[in-house]
Amino acid sequence: MTNELIQAHDVSKTFRDGDNQVTVLNNVNLTVTKGQLMAIVGSSGSGKSTLLHILAGLDTPSAGEVLFEDVALTRLNGSQKAQLRNQNIGFVYQFHHLLPEFDAVENVAMPLRIAGASEHEATQRASALLERVGLTERMHHRPAQLSGGERQRVAIARAFANKPKLVVADEPTGNLDGKTAESVFELILEMNKEFGTAFIIVTHDMALAKRIGAVYRLHNGTLAAAGEADADL
Numbered sequence: 196m197t198n199e200l201i202q203a204h205d206v207s208k209t210f211r212d213g214d215n216q217v218t219v220l221n222n223v224n225l226t227v228t229k230g231q232l233m234a235i236v237g238s239s240g241s242g243k244s245t246l247l248h249i250l251a252g253l254d255t256p257s258a259g260e261v262l263f264e265d266v267a268l269t270r271l272n273g274s275q276k277a278q279l280r281n282q283n284i285g286f287v288y289q290f291h292h293l294l295p296e297f298d299a300v301e302n303v304a305m306p307l308r309i310a311g312a313s314e315h316e317a318t319q320r321a322s323a324l325l326e327r328v329g330l331t332e333r334m335h336h337r338p339a340q341l342s343g344g345e346r347q348r349v350a351i352a353r354a355f356a357n358k359p360k361l362v363v364a365d366e367p368t369g370n371l372d373g374k375t376a377e378s379v380f381e382l383i384l385e386m387n388k389e390f391g392t393a394f395i396i397v398t399h400d401m402a403l404a405k406r407i408g409a410v411y412r413l414h415n416g417t418l419a420a421a422g423e424a425d426a427d428l
Contacts, residue, residue, distance in 0.1 A: 199264075200361060200393050201227040201250055206259035207416075208245055219245050221416035222259070229360065230391045232384070234404035236421060237413035243397040244365055246413060250395065251284050251363045252276045264360075281310055285354025285392075289366035292350070293338040299325055299349045300334045306356040317356075324352040328382060344375035351382060355390065362386075364396045368403065376403075 208220040219242040227233060227250075237243050248254035250261060252268045261268045263283065268276060285306075293302045303321035308314070325334040328348040338346055347367060354362045364383065368376035380403055387394050396407065401421075404410045410421040 198228045199226055199262075200229045200231070201225070202262040203250060204260045204262075206246075206249060206256045206261060208242070208249065208254070209257045218416050220249070220256070220413075220418075223413075223416075223418045225250075225411070225418060227361070227393055227395060229393055230387070231393045231409065232387050232396075232407045233394065233409045233411065234396045234398055234407040235411050235413055235418070236398060236401055236404050239399070241413045242416060243413050246418070247363050247365055247395060247397050251286070251361075252280055281306060282357055283360045285356070285359040285362040287347070287350050287354050287362060287364040287367045289369040293346060293353075295338050298335045298337050299330060299341070299352075302338070302349055303353045303356055306353060310357055320356065321352070324355055325349070328352045342375075343371050344379060347371065347375075347379050348382065351379070351386065355386065355392070358390070359392060361393045361395070364394060366397060366399065369399065376400075380406075 203223055203225040206220055206223040207218065210217045210219060223246060235243050235246065245254065249256050252261070252263070255269060263279060266279070271279065294305070300318060300321045303324055304317035307317035307320055312320070322334060325331065328351055330345060330348055330352070333341060333345055341349065367383065368379050371379060383394060383396070386392065398404050411418050412421040
């Protein structure tokens with residue numbers, strides 16, 4: 196059985212800006228294995244989020260191919276991609292994107308309900324996940340009643356709702372103060388170890404990134420393993 200979760204082969208992405216064609220990604224090759232922790236770093240506008248969206252099937256490359264467990268994402272239609280994401284991929288963003296009218300349990304339960312779970316089953320799973328991320332006393336609070344760190348913990352719990360094989364995190368600590376960012380980052384490491392879920396984390400913070408096993412740098416559309424020269428990124 197293969198240990199490869201995602202394989203990106205010669206992935207390129209171009210956009211048209213008026214009369215100009217802008218290349219954001221240029222022949223990117225990347226392999227993510229099951230349970231792997233990976234960071235992608237780079238300056239603002241370097242294409243990190245675009246790459247993350249392509250790897251997760253939210254965007255389509257202009258050229259090249261992405262395989263998720265040997266399934267070519269470009270060969271799936273929209274509903275098939277949505278089903279694959281719902282069943283296999285969790286998402287955490289810099290801004291939590293929680294639904295303001297629902298409490299923490301309801302937000303975490305949402306992906307489960309979309310996947311067809313009963314209200315009782317979804318609520319039980321959501322409650323257990325919120326307990327795991329240290330929010331037992333806050334699970335019936337709405338996002339506006341939670342701190343920034345608590346909202347990110349809810350977002351991480353939601354990402355794990357359907358027991359994904361992969362969580363993609365786009366600047367998950369970028370909107371938090373240093374102490375809160377550290378606690379959220381530690382939680383990500385714990386969830387990776389406990390559940391064996393692979394993480395691809397996009398971040399500006401090289402200090403945090405270097406605590407992850409594999410670090411890649413995206414620069415001028417090209418992805419390469421980060422080295423000591425990137426220490427001040």
